[in-house]
Amino acid sequence: MSGARVLVVDDEQQILRALRTSLRGAGYEVETAESAEGALASAALRPPDAVILDLVLPDGSGIEVCRELRTWTSTPVILLSAVGEEREKVAALDAGADDYVTKPVGIDELLARLRAVLRRTAPSSEAVITIGELVVDLEKHAVTRAGLAVHLTPHEFELLRVLAVNEGKLMTHRSLLGEVWGPAYAHESNLLHVNVSQLRRKIEPDRAHPRYLLTEPGAGYRLVDPTAEG
Amino acid sequence: MAGVTASIDVLERWVPVLSLAVLYIFAVLPVAAFWGLAYAIALSVASMLAFNFFFLAPVHTLTLADSRNWFALAVFVVTAIVVSELAARTRRRAREAALLAEIATSLLEHGTVGSELERISAEAARALQVERASIVLGPGARDGVELFAGGRRVGSIRLEGGRSGDASARRRLLPALASLLGVAIDRERLAGEALEAEALRRADVIKTALLRAVSHDLRTPLMAISTSAGALARTDLTLDEPDRADLLATILAASDRLDHLVGNLLDLSRLQAGAAEPEQELLDLEELVVAALDELGERGRLVEVSLPDEPAAVRVDAHQIQRVLVNLLENALKYSPRGEPVRVQVSAGTSEAVVRVIDHGPGVPSDERERIFEPFQRGARGGEAPGAGLGLAIARGFAQANGGRIWVESRSHQGATFVLALPATEPVAMAR
Secondary structure, rough: OOOOOEEEOOHHHHHHHHHHHHHHOOOOOEOOOOOOOHHHHHHHOOOOEEEEOEEOOOEEEEHHHHHHHOOOOEEEEEEOEEEEEEEEHHHHHHHOOOOEEEEEHHHHHHHHHHHHHHHHOOOOOEEEEOOOEEEOOOOOOOOEEEEEEEEHHHHHHHHHHHHOOOOOOOEEHHHHHHHHHHHHHHOOOHHHHHHHHHHHHHHOOOOOOOOOOEEOOOOEEEEEOOOOOO | HHHHHHHHHHHHOOOHHHHHHHHHHHHHHHHHHHHHHHHHHHHHHHHHHHHHHHHHOOOOOOOOOOHHHHHHHHHHHHHHHHHHHHHHHHHHHHHHHHHHHHHHHHHHHHHHHHHHHHHHHHHHHHHHOEEEEEEEEOOOOOOOOOEEEEEHHHHHEEEOOOOOOHHHHHHHHHHHHHHHHHHHHHHHHHHHHHHHHHHHHHHHHHHHHHHHHHHHHHHHHHHHHHHHHHHHHHHOOOHHHHHHHHHHHHHHHHHHHHHHHHHHHHHHHHHOOOOOOOOOEEEHHHHHHHHHHHHHHHHHHHHEEEEEEEEEEOEEEEEHHHHHHHHHHHHHHHHHOOOEEEEEEEOOOOOOEEEEEEEEOOOOOHHOHHHHHHHOOOOOOOHHOOOOOOHHHHHHHHHHHHOOOEEEEEOOOOOOEEEEEEEOOOOHHHOO
């Protein structure tokens, strides 16, 4: 994905400088903005392929920027958040952000996350999704792992489907509950935890060390391909 | 009494004279009520003698013809005594009630029982008609009469030089006094607890602010360092020489910022631990201003300076006051719009040497002018500028450690003026 345009939004000059030089070195075209207003203006003027967005901005919050961006673009958004901003982080994810990293984040992790969100810019529309040894057949409602059939309840299958279609993307509790059970269940976290736990029993080779269905503490879940690089 | 005698003289034409004797009560009553029993009895006897002398046969003698008149006179004296005793008792009760009301008021109006104890003791001594009363608070106090309220010993009272006949007054007054003291002690304890809870809540607010400040202000430069160093360490990135120089410069600048923050945190903890003992020496305030501007480097050149003709002699800790000045200047530079200069004025007064740091930033609203000097607090408009909100707290701490004061003057949208005032020293000493 080299050559992709990345918009970096942060009010800290030192961070902007470090990210600009590093990302350019990695082959990205970099735009920068120091405020919510500047971010929205820049995104409208030169639509970016991805946005790296500081959660706390001088003239507003990253949540607002996410919400605003989502009214007209599905460009992936990675949040830069700090410890102590958990609630804002989840709100921004619910508002449409794709992922988050916690400050101070190293360039390696940031580049990996950036590659991941750019990879899935076009959501999968295939009928069969393959993630590592896991094969999800959306038409037949059938799941196999390493060739063996996995039997899921309708809700478990629906949960796996939503996660698989958004492979690699951090899905918040709220969005998963909304998509699988309906908006009325958006706060029934128990329902989600129980089904995730059941799903892990069936798809994880080792439940003590999940490799497919990962927990992002305090934020949500993501389904990843354990065989994929970085 | 003379008035009553004259009235009887007039009235005796229509009414039997003996029944008119009761009119003397009108003379005795007010005397009993205001001057007490002794005067009342004296007046009763005098009245009786006057009645006898003027109206009873044989008139104009003190002898009585009819022995029934003796009986009437005796009844009259007894009545006078009873009435005056009742009046005196009412007066005592009123005085006791007034005392309790006064004690209650003073306990309610003034904060602490301890500071009112002397006055309460004096009032109690007056009400109980003793020379001296001393109250000791606390369940362990056993000196004298113990004071109980609600089954709990609140203290004791010692009475000296009193008459023994006031036992009933004590019985009435002391329990009421004890209850009042008990209520006051409870109120004080509750107020203390509320204060403690408030202190805890504030400590909690400061802790939260500290967490956020550390989280943001330490992690921001850390992230700049880790990103830049990480990029330099990778072999798969295309970085030319200017890029590498840029990343290195970012690492250095971020390290400086971390160092600065750690220094501020150390200064603050020293101040809060009371370990910032100033090493005072005789200095010209001007020198410290110049040194502070020098420390700011490039940014120091954005400051317009006006210095006094006379040296502004102060006796302060050079390092600490330089910190104060640097922090004030950094604050002003931070909030000044680009291109607007910060001004510094030094003036030497007779009692104080003053530095004014004037910016053209957003100013400080009046309700924030004290709060901004607390650690981890930033003005409502402070969100735009980096910093943990330590600079002003440290500045005030060091200024106070050197006997000085710092405050802010501000008009909204006209910028803020931070004023540092230090006690002036004889400039003559400087010349030597």
